[in-house]
Amino acid sequence: MTEQHTTAPVPFPARVVVDLAAIASNVGALRERSGAAGVMAVVKADAYGHGLVPAARAALAGGASWLGVAQLPEAIALRAAGITAPVLSWLHAPGAGFAEAIRADIDLGLSAVWMLDEVAAAARTTGRTARVQLKVDTGLGRNGAYLFPASTGAATDWSALVDLARRLEAEEAIRVTGLFTHFAYADAPDHPTVRAQQEAFAEAVAEAERAGLRPEVRHMSNSAATLTTPAAAWDLVRPGLAVYGLTPAPEIGSSSDFGLVPAMTALAQVSVVKRVPGGQGVSYGHTYTTTGPTTLVDIPLGYADGVPRHASGLAEVFVGGQRHRIAGRVCMDQFVVDVGDLPVRAGQEVVLFGPGTRGEPTAQDWAEAVGTINYEIVTRFGPRVPREYVGGPGGGQEAR
Numbered sequence: 001m002t003e004q005h006t007t008a009p010v011p012f013p014a015r016v017v018v019d020l021a022a023i024a025s026n027v028g029a030l031r032e033r034s035g036a037a038g039v040m041a042v043v044k045a046d047a048y049g050h051g052l053v054p055a056a057r058a059a060l061a062g063g064a065s066w067l068g069v070a071q072l073p074e075a076i077a078l079r080a081a082g083i084t085a086p087v088l089s090w091l092h093a094p095g096a097g098f099a100e101a102i103r104a105d106i107d108l109g110l111s112a113v114w115m116l117d118e119v120a121a122a123a124r125t126t127g128r129t130a131r132v133q134l135k136v137d138t139g140l141g142r143n144g145a146y147l148f149p150a151s152t153g154a155a156t157d158w159s160a161l162v163d164l165a166r167r168l169e170a171e172e173a174i175r176v177t178g179l180f181t182h183f184a185y186a187d188a189p190d191h192p193t194v195r196a197q198q199e200a201f202a203e204a205v206a207e208a209e210r211a212g213l214r215p216e217v218r219h220m221s222n223s224a225a226t227l228t229t230p231a232a233a234w235d236l237v238r239p240g241l242a243v244y245g246l247t248p249a250p251e252i253g254s255s256s257d258f259g260l261v262p263a264m265t266a267l268a269q270v271s272v273v274k275r276v277p278g279g280q281g282v283s284y285g286h287t288y289t290t291t292g293p294t295t296l297v298d299i300p301l302g303y304a305d306g307v308p309r310h311a312s313g314l315a316e317v318f319v320g321g322q323r324h325r326i327a328g329r330v331c332m333d334q335f336v337v338d339v340g341d342l343p344v345r346a347g348q349e350v351v352l353f354g355p356g357t358r359g360e361p362t363a364q365d366w367a368e369a370v371g372t373i374n375y376e377i378v379t380r381f382g383p384r385v386p387r388e389y390v391g392g393p394g395g396g397q398e399a400r
């Protein structure tokens with residue numbers, strides 16, 4: 001007899017719970033701080049690990065009027081899910097699928113003359129006018145066309161980008177819908193670059209408008225600037241991290257200081273629990289050794305899932321109503337904690353991090369333990385771990 005395969009779902013012993021109501025309320029809090037400016041919710045990198053489409057819908061429900069992504073495939077995925085809100089995508093390499101993006105009505109954030117050339121060619125093949133937002137480097141020194149007059153009339157200059165954009169507008173290949181830039185130091189609002197970049201952006205906007213461009217939206221504020229430098233709001237703010245309830249400037253304020261609620265909770269079920277004597281080395285390389293009879297608890301999440309290997313011996317998890325430090329090395333699929341004499345059973349819930357309201361660590365605590373930023377903690381949680389959505393109209397487990 002041949003056996004029949006069943007299609008019953010097989011559970012994964014860990015999950016990331018995403019609170020969509022928190023995302024919506026965080027967008028509301030950001031709107032309140034932004035005066036008349038709209039909110040472009042940044043949902044790049046799978047919405048910072050929270051799930052692109054559900055997070056985007058929650059942000060729109062909370063009052064975001066735009067969505068922002070880095071990569072074009074992310075923008076196309078939003079359209080494929082039926083999201084019709086304006087979407088800006090700003091990171092491209094030659095050969096990007098601009099024609100597809102133009103057909104999908106995506107605003108293209110462009111930093112270089114070659115990008116405008118490729119977009120204009122794609123617009124001609126589609127017979128449509130491409131929506132373009134020009135990005136200026138006002139001091140970050142990353143992407144964006146270079147503003148400063150010390151540069152030499154090179155094709156990488158802001159003036160060159162503006163001039164070509166104006167010519168392409170005249171032939172209706174493109175329409176410039178926006179101008180934008182990005183801060184280097186928004187998490188330190190008193191740093192001199194914060195003011196200097198605002199002034200430089202005002203100059204760049206003035207130059208573009210003198211050349212005849214009429215952008216609908218001018219924007220520069222990431223999460224930190226939205227929360228600490230309201231004067232930089234222009235027509236839109238462009239927060240990412242704060243949408244998910246994490247603080248972009250932990251030295252200045254916590255999530256709750258800024259009225260934000262962390263949306264992500266990472267949970268696992270205890271796998272194996274065992275009593276061991278003192279002197280037992282734990283996990284690869286035995287970097288931790290038990291000091292007396294104790295209980296070791298194995299937790300089925302590892303660096304392949306996004307638990308940083310640098311958390312070995314440093315980060316804490318919440319189990320049995322207490323925090324316990326990771327004992328020994330984080331492995332690919334699992335790690336161990338030493339809970340002493342605490343009664344813990346297989347299947348019991350362990351919280352790696354969450355909003356902190358039950359005493360569990362936060363993503364910010366993990367970031368400090370590991371020596372990184374909270375952005376990296378949440379975005380690293382990978383596709384192997386199922387997302388569960390709560391607090392939204394379509395709650396429950398969902399494919400992303």
Ligand SMILES: *Cc1c(COP(=O)(O)O)cnc(C)c1O
Binds near residue numbers: 070182
């Ligand atoms: C990622 C990103 C943002 C959002 O930054 P946060 O610090 O998460 O608010 C905004 N604009 C650009 C260009 C980005 O790359």
